[in-house]
Amino acid sequence: MKSYEPKSDRSSQLSEEEDLFDYAYEQPGSMPGTLNIEKDAEHPDIVLIDYNSDRADRRNNLIPEECAEYLDTDSVSWFDLKGLGSEDILQRLGRVFHLHPLILEDVVNVPQRPKIEDYQDQLVIITQMVVPKLQEEGFWLEQVSLIVGKNYVLTVQEQAERDCFRPVRRRIRYKKGNIRSQGADYLAYTLWDAIIDGFFPVLEIYGEKIEDLEDEVIFNPSNQSLAKIYQIKRELLALRRAIWPQRNALNTLIRDGSHSINPDILIFLRDCYDHSVQIIDIIETYRELASSLTDIYLSAISNKMNEVMKLLTVISSIFIPLTFIAGIYGMNFDPDDSPWNMPELNWYWGYPFFWLLTIAIATSLIYLFWRRGWFKNFSNPPK
Amino acid sequence: MKSYEPKSDRSSQLSEEEDLFDYAYEQPGSMPGTLNIEKDAEHPDIVLIDYNSDRADRRNNLIPEECAEYLDTDSVSWFDLKGLGSEDILQRLGRVFHLHPLILEDVVNVPQRPKIEDYQDQLVIITQMVVPKLQEEGFWLEQVSLIVGKNYVLTVQEQAERDCFRPVRRRIRYKKGNIRSQGADYLAYTLWDAIIDGFFPVLEIYGEKIEDLEDEVIFNPSNQSLAKIYQIKRELLALRRAIWPQRNALNTLIRDGSHSINPDILIFLRDCYDHSVQIIDIIETYRELASSLTDIYLSAISNKMNEVMKLLTVISSIFIPLTFIAGIYGMNFDPDDSPWNMPELNWYWGYPFFWLLTIAIATSLIYLFWRRGWFKNFSNPPK
Amino acid sequence: MKSYEPKSDRSSQLSEEEDLFDYAYEQPGSMPGTLNIEKDAEHPDIVLIDYNSDRADRRNNLIPEECAEYLDTDSVSWFDLKGLGSEDILQRLGRVFHLHPLILEDVVNVPQRPKIEDYQDQLVIITQMVVPKLQEEGFWLEQVSLIVGKNYVLTVQEQAERDCFRPVRRRIRYKKGNIRSQGADYLAYTLWDAIIDGFFPVLEIYGEKIEDLEDEVIFNPSNQSLAKIYQIKRELLALRRAIWPQRNALNTLIRDGSHSINPDILIFLRDCYDHSVQIIDIIETYRELASSLTDIYLSAISNKMNEVMKLLTVISSIFIPLTFIAGIYGMNFDPDDSPWNMPELNWYWGYPFFWLLTIAIATSLIYLFWRRGWFKNFSNPPK
Amino acid sequence: MKSYEPKSDRSSQLSEEEDLFDYAYEQPGSMPGTLNIEKDAEHPDIVLIDYNSDRADRRNNLIPEECAEYLDTDSVSWFDLKGLGSEDILQRLGRVFHLHPLILEDVVNVPQRPKIEDYQDQLVIITQMVVPKLQEEGFWLEQVSLIVGKNYVLTVQEQAERDCFRPVRRRIRYKKGNIRSQGADYLAYTLWDAIIDGFFPVLEIYGEKIEDLEDEVIFNPSNQSLAKIYQIKRELLALRRAIWPQRNALNTLIRDGSHSINPDILIFLRDCYDHSVQIIDIIETYRELASSLTDIYLSAISNKMNEVMKLLTVISSIFIPLTFIAGIYGMNFDPDDSPWNMPELNWYWGYPFFWLLTIAIATSLIYLFWRRGWFKNFSNPPK
Amino acid sequence: MKSYEPKSDRSSQLSEEEDLFDYAYEQPGSMPGTLNIEKDAEHPDIVLIDYNSDRADRRNNLIPEECAEYLDTDSVSWFDLKGLGSEDILQRLGRVFHLHPLILEDVVNVPQRPKIEDYQDQLVIITQMVVPKLQEEGFWLEQVSLIVGKNYVLTVQEQAERDCFRPVRRRIRYKKGNIRSQGADYLAYTLWDAIIDGFFPVLEIYGEKIEDLEDEVIFNPSNQSLAKIYQIKRELLALRRAIWPQRNALNTLIRDGSHSINPDILIFLRDCYDHSVQIIDIIETYRELASSLTDIYLSAISNKMNEVMKLLTVISSIFIPLTFIAGIYGMNFDPDDSPWNMPELNWYWGYPFFWLLTIAIATSLIYLFWRRGWFKNFSNPPK
Numbered sequence A, B, C, D, E: 001m002k003s004y005e006p007k008s009d010r011s012s013q014l015s016e017e018e019d020l021f022d023y024a025y026e027q028p029g030s031m032p033g034t035l036n037i038e039k040d041a042e043h044p045d046i047v048l049i050d051y052n053s054d055r056a057d058r059r060n061n062l063i064p065e066e067c068a069e070y071l072d073t074d075s076v077s078w079f080d081l082k083g084l085g086s087e088d089i090l091q092r093l094g095r096v097f098h099l100h101p102l103i104l105e106d107v108v109n110v111p112q113r114p115k116i117e118d119y120q121d122q123l124v125i126i127t128q129m130v131v132p133k134l135q136e137e138g139f140w141l142e143q144v145s146l147i148v149g150k151n152y153v154l155t156v157q158e159q160a161e162r163d164c165f166r167p168v169r170r171r172i173r174y175k176k177g178n179i180r181s182q183g184a185d186y187l188a189y190t191l192w193d194a195i196i197d198g199f200f201p202v203l204e205i206y207g208e209k210i211e212d213l214e215d216e217v218i219f220n221p222s223n224q225s226l227a228k229i230y231q232i233k234r235e236l237l238a239l240r241r242a243i244w245p246q247r248n249a250l251n252t253l254i255r256d257g258s259h260s261i262n263p264d265i266l267i268f269l270r271d272c273y274d275h276s277v278q279i280i281d282i283i284e285t286y287r288e289l290a291s292s293l294t295d296i297y298l299s300a301i302s303n304k305m306n307e308v309m310k311l312l313t314v315i316s317s318i319f320i321p322l323t324f325i326a327g328i329y330g331m332n333f334d335p336d337d338s339p340w341n342m343p344e345l346n347w348y349w350g351y352p353f354f355w356l357l358t359i360a361i362a363t364s365l366i367y368l369f370w371r372r373g374w375f376k377n378f379s380n381p382p383k
Helices: A010-021 A064-070 A087-096 A101-108 A166-173 A184-197 A199-219 A223-256 A263-328 A350-371 B010-021 B064-070 B087-096 B101-108 B166-173 B184-197 B199-219 B223-256 B263-328 B350-371 C010-021 C064-070 C087-096 C101-108 C166-173 C184-197 C199-219 C223-256 C263-328 C350-371 D010-021 D064-070 D087-096 D101-108 D166-173 D184-197 D199-219 D225-256 D263-328 D350-371 E010-021 E064-070 E087-096 E101-108 E166-173 E184-197 E199-219 E223-256 E263-329 E350-371
Strands: A045-051 A056-062 A076-082 A115-118 A123-132 A139-148 A152-157 B045-051 B056-062 B076-082 B115-118 B123-132 B139-148 B152-157 C045-051 C056-062 C076-082 C115-118 C123-132 C139-148 C152-157 D045-051 D056-062 D076-082 D115-118 D123-132 D139-148 D152-157 E045-051 E056-062 E076-082 E115-118 E123-132 E139-148 E152-157
Touching: A010 A223, A010 D263, A045 A064, A045 A166, A056 A064, A056 A166, A064 A076, A064 A087, A076 A184, A087 A101, A101 A123, A101 A139, A101 D263, A115 A223, A123 A184, A123 A199, A123 A223, A139 A184, A152 A184, A166 A184, A184 A199, A184 A223, A184 A263, A199 A223, A199 A263, A223 A263, A223 D263, A263 A350, A263 B010, A263 B101, A263 B223, A263 B263, A263 D263, B010 B223, B045 B064, B045 B166, B056 B064, B064 B076, B064 B087, B076 B184, B087 B101, B101 B115, B101 B123, B101 B139, B115 B223, B123 B184, B123 B199, B123 B223, B139 B184, B152 B184, B166 B184, B184 B199, B184 B223, B184 B263, B199 B223, B199 B263, B223 B263, B263 B350, B263 C010, B263 C101, B263 C223, B263 C263, C010 C223, C045 C064, C045 C166, C056 C064, C064 C076, C064 C087, C076 C184, C087 C101, C101 C115, C101 C123, C101 C139, C115 C223, C123 C184, C123 C199, C123 C223, C139 C184, C152 C184, C166 C184, C184 C199, C184 C263, C199 C223, C199 C263, C223 C263, C263 C350, C263 E010, C263 E101, C263 E223, C263 E263, D010 D225, D010 E263, D045 D064, D045 D166, D056 D064, D064 D076, D064 D087, D076 D184, D087 D101, D101 D115, D101 D123, D101 D139, D101 E263, D115 D225, D123 D184, D123 D199, D123 D225, D139 D184, D152 D184, D166 D184, D184 D199, D184 D225, D184 D263, D199 D225, D199 D263, D225 D263, D225 E263, D263 D350, D263 E263, E010 E223, E045 E064, E045 E166, E056 E064, E064 E076, E064 E087, E076 E184, E087 E101, E101 E115, E101 E123, E101 E139, E115 E223, E123 E184, E123 E199, E123 E223, E139 E184, E152 E184, E166 E184, E184 E199, E184 E223, E184 E263, E199 E223, E199 E263, E223 E263, E263 E350
Parallel strands: A076 A152, B076 B152, C076 C152, D076 D152, E076 E152
Antiparallel strands: A045 A056, A045 A076, A115 A123, A123 A139, A139 A152, B045 B056, B045 B076, B115 B123, B123 B139, B139 B152, C045 C056, C045 C076, C115 C123, C123 C139, C139 C152, D045 D056, D045 D076, D115 D123, D123 D139, D139 D152, E045 E056, E045 E076, E115 E123, E123 E139, E139 E152
16 A cells, blocks of 8 residues: 655655555566565454345344355345455455455456456455545545456545545445446446546645645645645646556456456446546646646746846946946055146045936946846845 | 636635636435536526518527427527526426436536437537627636428526627517528527637637737746646636537537528538637637746746846945955954064055055956856846 | 848847747637628639640639539649738638538638548648748748549639649640549649648758857857847757648548549659658757757856956956955054065065066966866867 | 676776676677687586475585486485686586587576576576675676586586575585475576565665665765766666566466476566566656656756856946946046036035945845845855 | 767867758759759769679679679679769660669769668669768768569669678678579668668777766866767767668568568578667667766756855855954944943953864864765865
8 A cells, every 4th residue: 555645854754655556566487376474464254234225234244154145145245355464364365255366366466557357256456545634735546356156346545544435335325326236346346436536625625736736736836836836736636647557457347348247337447538538638738737737947047047146247237347446446556746646636526426427327227137027026135 | 607807816816726627516326317406506597589581580588498499480489598597497497398307407407518419309418608708808618509301499597687699689679691591400500500600719818818928928027927827727728628629529410510501501601610620720820929028037037047146246246255355354463563564554555555455456357257148138127 | 911021120030030930810709600800801812733644724813603604524624823911802712612611711711720521522632832932042831722523623822923733734734744644633733742842942051050050169159149048949840840730631631532533543643741740850850959959058158258257267266366465565564663564575586576477377377277277178269 | 797886986886887788799700509608707606505394404515416316316416616717617517417419508698688498308597696895895707607417507607706595505414494305396496586685775775775866866966966867877777687588588487387496486586576576567657767867967067157157247237327427436537527527526415325326226236136035045055 | 960079179079060951852842753963973883793603703884784784694683783973874874774764863962861662573672771981080971772583683883992792702702601593682782781780899889988978067067068969969869760660671671572582591680680670779878878868967957056055155154243243343343432342352362262263163164074974075076
């Protein structure tokens, strides 16, 4: 499971995000079907929701073998496994559900690239779920695998704490809509739809962040603006990596169909597909805007330097000539030795004349700079 | 409905545009067919125009159930619903027109991505309409949904105030062209054509804006030039997002046909498709031009800084050496102590000699700078 | 018709080009087939060239109805209409040639996107012709429509003054090659080939312009260099917009064939297609070169600023320390008050020692700068 | 074989990498099937592992002719040739295995572009293997060719020292998994899978390098940062060149199948394909991040220059006016000659007044700069 | 024929390369089949090599009509025409070989875009040959056309002096490999293979040039570095334009086959195709590296400017305050007039105190700059 939390300390903030681009792989050359159990993975817990139009039962803490009896009933059974911490339980689960070793590997060795695999009597959907954090800013990226059988759905999540399936559970429990009268394929659609719709609230946050950054880079660019843009870019990249393969999987499923999905359900999946396309659209738009902001930022920095240079130039251009003039009258040519030697020093109005000259030069230079519009921007000070 | 209004206050101007990239989504996990009624949405109002080659009647303020009687007549009926403020009316409308819940959802939860959905006896077209503002600069982006049945068209718009269908109503009323002798599919084409042609006048404005910006960034670049380019880019992005999926929808419709569209009408839709391609062409061209303008702007800033630096360098290079010379003759080595100590101070022509030296140095430096062409650009002053 | 003329006045020059990206559109919602007659359009003039292998006749100033008699003869008839200034004549022409209203609209409302439309007994080709200006630099972009019938070709041009068909007329008149013994489809190929080959001489000019700009931005970059690159980019963009859809139209025609084109002619069209691909190739290459030139220009500006800064730094670094030393010996500490107070002032070799110090500092600084290679570039002066 | 070793000496480090983009080619016009034996190539050594579900034998130092007897047995034979230093042995090997001359050429003249060639009774797979170095940072890129026959696999490697097949050998020896009960096609899959999975550990290193560079370019950019980014870019480019054609080859193989591959094995190859897509995904993501880092670096340099300029401007702006004032009171206008001549010099509080003026000017300038926020960034010093 | 020779004079060097993007076109509207004979074209010379497995004869200086007798023999005849300087001979050749006028036009009006045209009994291949120059750096781009008939190959080259077919002639003469026992299609493959393999040695040179430029732009960037990068980019662009269409032609030929090519030869052409893909791969990699070098160059310039600015700032920041202090003690406030007037001047330790102050200020400033790391980069001097 990949997590993202902005930190107050800037340095660690960037390091922290690296695992946005995490990926699972086995030791090269290892057997197909090898399961990597991470040390900090939670112990698996299986929750069953078994329902038909008349009733909806819930059982917690099943062991894998207990699942077997529900596989051939007429009711729809949703097995929700959370936690990938026990190879023994996962292997037993694989045997109960007749999972191909490669499928079990993909389900357990998270994160994998989202995809769809259509087996004889099972449809396997690997997805990525985005869950916004509650207490703090940020989101979790977590793999959710859906194994869709004749009348059951097995979902495999990385941990127990959070998911986006609560509204689905409520709809089953309170018989909202027609979910209770539909089959396992409709349940699978509902779950996948919830996963894909979960991208929207997260994207909304990025829309607002980009809006804030627009004002910042135009009116008040700082050293950190570009780091923020970079961060948005990489988080959008992570979201795109999570949604893009799901779009392709949906497209394949709608085009080719599947034994496990009733054709009537395909129209709902088409809706789901439309949403995934819209999400990709939004992500691409945000990425283009973020790229344009980089240009604006770079030009804002250049503008700031321009202002600094102008200030230096104005002050230097005015005072360096004046200092030269003052330097002249500080010379020690002796007026007594020759009438040509700095006679100004002995003039009655010498000193006032010097000031007149000084003020005249300064005024005309300031006028020249003013005419070029150099003072225009000093009013709203760059920072 | 997404609106765009340039504001005099720059800060709010940028914030305001954010909703150009607005999009509708439901609570993740909510039922398919859930309708989101926005608080500020207008109350729905249905206007019917019912016509055949002999007559054209108009009825205002229909209730959904009144529509039913027109569905099976021989005349063409155009139901124009404006306003999405009442879930009750929309649900009743859905029942009267036998709309699939997912379609009703797409029609009501605006804005959706434009698309086409071909049902058994209905063709559903989701489009985006661009309406230029009358009083002020800017445009409105608004979703218009067309449901095309056997002999009726149902259009759903977000609000009553503005649309681009006035010329169509007039053509029906005054029997201009052959619209009155054609079926509902021709009406649908006419409406979609009006929507797509509505992009042209808006694009024309951007053509002029880019033209103005070309002059601005080359001859008079200011801090705000890049912000303007950025704004044009993002508004073009919004227009592209509105037209691109319509092009695809038209292409699909022309290629695959539809039960609801007579093949004779397809040639008109091909014309419509050509226009959408031309619009995308223009948008892409404008975006490339806007990108090139960014380069020009950045180089213009660099050129300005170059001018500032040259001015500083010219003035410093001339006066700093002169100040040094003046400094020399301000030293207090006593000529009386030694014949080697600053004998110049006692020369008869000492002071004139100093000025000669000064002027000679200044002149040769100015000549050097002039030969390098540094004064060439001072005539048309950068700002 | 879109025209391009470089002006001596830079400001208007840029404005002038805007209509390179001109496009025709009707009032949104207007009837299909609406003709927009521009006020400054020329009055239509129809010229007929009627030929077979034995004879070639020419008739000027036909009225549309006179064309009818030539439509069913055995000879090949080329009707060349120039000028789009009269709706009446154009409508009558449409009736005589049985043109679909949408075709007439595309032919009259110029410029349209080039395309090909294959009707039952007519092939309609919308093309863009490039005509280099004779007296001055620049080119005209003009729409030419070809309607190819069983044994006639109708060409519609915007105005009478210029086209690129003169060599074709001469080949018909003087019976050069085998054009006189071929049908209308061969004539259409010949005309289209002339239009496409007309791009080459214009492109050759851009090749030379880019070559000139290479030298300019590397050795003598000025404020206007980037504006010139921008202008080349936008004119290439306009040419690409004119040729790209023609390539697609040719490809479609070769792949799908047409009732109006004899399969034997397709091999000639393949040659035509190769030329259009080559033109696009060249345009893309030029655009890539122009983009690279932008990079070179920006770095040339940076290099220039580097030179300016180096000059400032050299002069400041040398004279500011020296001025400080001169300032020291201008202090008024009284050597009489204390033996520690500036005894140098009373030294016999004080002043020569000062100069020695000064020259030593200046020389070593100059040596340092020289070793860093700062003087290397002053010889070929930046401007 | 292409090697990469970072060197302490920066100059040689970059030169060294050039052979990342090495490629083999023959003298133009030479015969197809010409073998280029490099001088420093190792002498070929053939190791045979022959196994079925009951036993697994290993023979070292086979000569090519000894291989022949194993080709038609029932057991699976893995011939592992290492070293390409003897044309004689390679030619004999080609005859024993009936290799097409072009195949032998591709296998021997390394490196070739990875590809797949399906012959009548042989499947030839050209791959690129990445082996991380053990002692030092870096990786080796080496071509591995797999020739898959009915019940044998011939692998050809460039040298003996290193490969990523050790886990596969162990699985055969200790009968781990079901490799011993499968055919030659499963062995080929296992080997290719090991090659592709070998990219992951190398990519992990680049993920960490990019993470380190993010901190570096934001907080501590140096001259070498961009060189490091460039190096990462070119190494990622080399990895992409190695994996991309393998993805295509896998895709072709899965889509078209092969006589030499049992359809049951295709599901494993699909897993392999998924991994190759994921590797490309990661490489592209890293390349985009590296490109964004370039922008950040350039802006960081600009920011540093901004700081330098601000410091110069602050010090110049404060002290140049003050020096002018000090210069004034160093002038030699004689107060005795006129009451207007610098009467300040004779004031009782003249000197304290001068200091008051000086401090007042300096303080107000510092206050102005402070208000513009110029001192904000001096605390964390740029380097 | 397009030639490239680097010149010592930079200006002409760039101009010279322009013809890398040369292309042939006829006067728009001219007849298909018009031959443009360039004035400086060489007189055509036909060399025949006629061979079968028993013998190989060579005849020089054939006239076109003499070729006819070899067309229907059983031996393979290779007619090698060099020089395009005589329309008469070329037209006669066209008649002897029954060339379509459009083919003759493509063969004679060089350079054309490489392509393949499959006629009834002839396969026409237009290629571009790269020949490295022997005496100097650079390469020639020259069109070679191959007309492949039943048992002959006609090659048309622009001039006699150079080609890359020498090894092929030797293989025929000395009966190396099996070329003598194969047909005309094998000869055609051999020639095309020689042409494509001819790109490799040229590319190797660019690999080395890029390697050299890497060191140059990082450690020693000069004004000309970017011009060199630009030159490499444009030459790679020219090579890409020459090889890309050949790849497409090969792909078409392999996919569709041809009457003139025996299916057994297709496997050899696949090898040829692989090489063309590899060449494009290498060119694209080099272009990406060249683009990255541009970024490094721009940042290197910025770094240099940073160093210059730091030097200026260090010297100004140290000496401007000191000059101010020296200026203070150069003021003429008279200590005799008031005890407050510059009492320091009369202190016993006044002057040493001044130096103490001066050195203390200078030292602390230098320490501050040193702590910011400004002196770090002065050791390896930028140039």
